[in-house]
Amino acid sequence: MLKYFNLTLLILFPLAWFAPLLRAGLLPLFGLSEITVISGLQSLWESDVILALAVTFFAIFAPYLKTLGLALIHFGLLRRKVLPVLHILGKLAMADVFLIALYIVIIKGIGIGKVETAWGLYFFTGCILASLVISVLTEKKKAPGKDAS
Numbered sequence: 001m002l003k004y005f006n007l008t009l010l011i012l013f014p015l016a017w018f019a020p021l022l023r024a025g026l027l028p029l030f031g032l033s034e035i036t037v038i039s040g041l042q043s044l045w046e047s048d049v050i051l052a053l054a055v056t057f058f059a060i061f062a063p064y065l066k067t068l069g070l071a072l073i074h075f076g077l078l079r080r081k082v083l084p085v086l087h088i089l090g091k092l093a094m095a096d097v098f099l100i101a102l103y104i105v106i107i108k109g110i111g112i113g114k115v116e117t118a119w120g121l122y123f124f125t126g127c128i129l130a131s132l133v134i135s136v137l138t139e140k141k142k143a144p145g146k147d148a149s
Contacts, residue, residue: 002074009131010064010067016123017038019036022118024114024116025113063127069082069089097124
């Protein structure tokens with residue numbers, strides 16, 4: 001059953017990338033723009049390529065590679081010895097959620113504009129946390145026909 005929960009993340013992660021993470025605007029009189037992972041990355045690529053590379057890795061590649069790696073383990077196509085590497089990818093993916101939260105706190109603290117969290121932030125965070133739980137449960141589960149490899 002664990003492997004099917006993991007496979008659903010292969011669908012949920014791309015949905016989370018397009019879900020609104022937050023709504024931001026410069027002044028309360030104007031409407032708020034919704035920011036998604038993808039729209040945020042598009043803006044970053046135009047202004048700061050180094051940061052864009054880091055966020056692209058944290059938000060897209062790390063969680064997706066981890067989910068693919070776990071799927072390969074679940075279906076016996078990859079050795080369980082790579083689980084520590086997958087744990088690191090999961091922690092890097094969680095770093096992106098912390099970065100987003102930090103940006104929200106900083107922007108709210110400065111008081112220049114208005115920022116509201118949106119449902120996509122919770123959705124994306126939930127996907128990351130579900131991936132971490134699946135990873136921990138996969139590690140605790142013994143490989144079929146083996147002791148604890």
